[in-house]
Amino acid sequence: MSFLSIQDLTVRLRGKAPILRRVSIDVAAGEVRALVGESGAGKSMIGKSVLGTLPQALGITGGRIILDGEDLEQLSPRARRQRIGAKVALIPQDPLTALNPSRRVGPQITNRLVDILGWSRKAAEARALELLAEVHIPDPARVMRAYPHELSGGMRQRILIASAFAAEPKLIIADEPTTALDVTVQKQILRLIAEMQQRHGTALLFVTHDLGVVSKVCQTMSVLYSGMVVEDTNVREFFASPGHPYSAALLAATPKYTDPDGSLTPVPETVIRAVEEEVAAFDREMEGAA
Amino acid sequence: MQILRRMIARLAATAVTLVGVAVIVFVVIRVVPGNPIAMMLPPGATDADIQRLQELYGLDKSIPEQFLIWAGGVLQGDFGTSISLRQPVSELVLGRLPATLELSVMALAIAVVLGGGMALTATLYRGTRVEGAIDVTGGMALSVPDFLWGLVLILLFGVLWPLFHISGRISPSLGFEFQSNFYLWESFVRLRFDVWTDIVAHMFMPALALAIPLAAIISQLLKQSLKETMHLDYVTLARTKGYSETSIITREALPNAILPTLTLVGVQFTFLIGGTVIVERLFSYEGLGNMAIDAVINRDLPLIQGIVILFALIFTVVNLVVDMTYAALNPRLRHA
Ligand SMILES: Nc1ncnc2c1ncn2[C@@H]1O[C@H](COP(=O)(O)OP(=O)(O)OP(=O)(O)O)[C@@H](O)[C@H]1O
Ligand SMILES: [Mg+2]
Numbered sequence: 143m144s145f146l147s148i149q150d151l152t153v154r155l156r157g158k159a160p161i162l163r164r165v166s167i168d169v170a171a172g173e174v175r176a177l178v179g180e181s182g183a184g185k186s187m188i189g190k191s192v193l194g195t196l197p198q199a200l201g202i203t204g205g206r207i208i209l210d211g212e213d214l215e216q217l218s219p220r221a222r223r224q225r226i227g228a229k230v231a232l233i234p235q236d237p238l239t240a241l242n243p244s245r246r247v248g249p250q251i252t253n254r255l256v257d258i259l260g261w262s263r264k265a266a267e268a269r270a271l272e273l274l275a276e277v278h279i280p281d282p283a284r285v286m287r288a289y290p291h292e293l294s295g296g297m298r299q300r301i302l303i304a305s306a307f308a309a310e311p312k313l314i315i316a317d318e319p320t321t322a323l324d325v326t327v328q329k330q331i332l333r334l335i336a337e338m339q340q341r342h343g344t345a346l347l348f349v350t351h352d353l354g355v356v357s358k359v360c361q362t363m364s365v366l367y368s369g370m371v372v373e374d375t376n377v378r379e380f381f382a383s384p385g386h387p388y389s390a391a392l393l394a395a396t397p398k399y400t401d402p403d404g405s406l407t408p409v410p411e412t413v414i415r416a417v418e419e420e421v422a423a424f425d426r427e428m429e430g431a432a
Numbered sequence: 433m434q435i436l437r438r439m440i441a442r443l444a445a446t447a448v449t450l451v452g453v454a455v456i457v458f459v460v461i462r463v464v465p466g467n468p469i470a471m472m473l474p475p476g477a478t479d480a481d482i483q484r485l486q487e488l489y490g491l492d493k494s495i496p497e498q499f500l501i502w503a504g505g506v507l508q509g510d511f512g513t514s515i516s517l518r519q520p521v522s523e524l525v526l527g528r529l530p531a532t533l534e535l536s537v538m539a540l541a542i543a544v545v546l547g548g549g550m551a552l553t554a555t556l557y558r559g560t561r562v563e564g565a566i567d568v569t570g571g572m573a574l575s576v577p578d579f580l581w582g583l584v585l586i587l588l589f590g591v592l593w594p595l596f597h598i599s600g601r602i603s604p605s606l607g608f609e610f611q612s613n614f615y616l617w618e619s620f621v622r623l624r625f626d627v628w629t630d631i632v633a634h635m636f637m638p639a640l641a642l643a644i645p646l647a648a649i650i651s652q653l654l655k656q657s658l659k660e661t662m663h664l665d666y667v668t669l670a671r672t673k674g675y676s677e678t679s680i681i682t683r684e685a686l687p688n689a690i691l692p693t694l695t696l697v698g699v700q701f702t703f704l705i706g707g708t709v710i711v712e713r714l715f716s717y718e719g720l721g722n723m724a725i726d727a728v729i730n731r732d733l734p735l736i737q738g739i740v741i742l743f744a745l746i747f748t749v750v751n752l753v754v755d756m757t758y759a760a761l762n763p764r765l766r767h768a
Pocket of ligand 2: 187
């Protein structure tokens, strides 16, 4: 039984245009699954559907999200929030905007533990200090008292990672956690996430554009095009022989680590047209079924 | 250190502003037609009588000379003597100041509670009819000035449904001996809640009239600012931690959304204090504003000067307080 099981999830814009088309994704306990696809494919919306933070204009119109055996949509809003708060955490994309500028760092790490999970303040602070040390932050006690604007982007992302792991969630959703950072810092942060994931055995849903990252960090992956999962495979197989023409084209369009400046093949027109046709056929089928 | 230097710069600027205000008012009220002496003498007084009194109040000298004499007195704390009331201006003005301060602060408190409550409610129910209703109410509140709200309130709660007193500051029948002019404050700390209630019943309508337009401004501004803040990443992150919508708004969004509102509330509060002039008159409330109108009618030059200087001083102090609060609330400024 998977820890997270998304089944036939359909999300629409104001009840009309589909943004996610019957997406099914499973993440087992401790599994690291990549979610790849070009910009606008709907990767972030999958994470937001689980976390309950979809934009107001979007709504779930079909399918189920089963978390730890519970159908989230069947729960009361309050119960849903508490399950998510206790079992799932988010590592956001932009560390510069993901910390509250008017609050010190410490309370931003401990608040979930104290307010939602009922820890004592003392225990939560000890835990936060421990985690800050674990994400290699020098002088954690000073950082706890700092305001976000006093810290670098890399430091802030480390803090957000520490905060995500603080309550020992079973699943972490990381939505492009390095794209907003300096290239030099990106690698460190990536290594840190991988290291933390292994140590804590947390399942990870890793949203990314970067197939190089996928090959290093992830075990399984879902390829998304226009809100539709076109391939669900394990990473080794994907790199050996992608199962869908779009996946193959995506792989060909990615710079090789062995040859980063080598010439790239953009995704060919014919492949795009074929996958667009697939999406259109899918939509017709959905309309017919509705 | 930084803050101290900024404060000193502000105080210097304040002094320059006050001198400027003093000069302008001094000249303007002497250039406009109307003779204070003629106003106070009975009809049939001779030119010689007028001449004698003009000399007594120094009004026969040139304007620059008069100004120097007045400024010299001010530096020693002497703001001159009221022509119409024949008492020292400083005594008169300071005696009335507490009434106006209490009224203004009460109005501000009402405006903050009303406006803040409206903004928070509209944010909690954004995109629903509740938000629409609050927007419409705010628009209406803003399109009517404070003194007209005063008239509306008099009709509603003074005439149709007489819940509150429509004139004065306290019922004379109470016969309570005050030691200060801060009636509301004093009756409260001396635990005379019967007196306190009577004072509130007198103040409530003028304070509400002054508060309504400001409440609408606070509501619209804070709501807008909250709306923008609610989309920010740290708010979304807090949502994934399991917080309810109400705590997201009050704990995460509000402390940041409040800053832009605060600056404007400072400016608007000075307008509110300006509004007391007419509203106090309307409710026969014995404050500075009411006294200012009498002073103008009587062309009581020293009194007008005193009141205007005091208003200018209040405005600058309010702005200073707002600036300091802003710095205290904003960690980025505090450490800069
Ligand atoms: N607030 C919104 N209102 C309406 N449509 C939206 C909104 N936010 C996103 N969308 C649409 O949802 C689709 C999926 O967006 P999503 O953010 O999930 O893409 P993504 O795969 O995460 O892309 P990226 O790699 O750029 O982050 C896009 O086509 C986008 O236009
Ligand atoms: Mg995205």
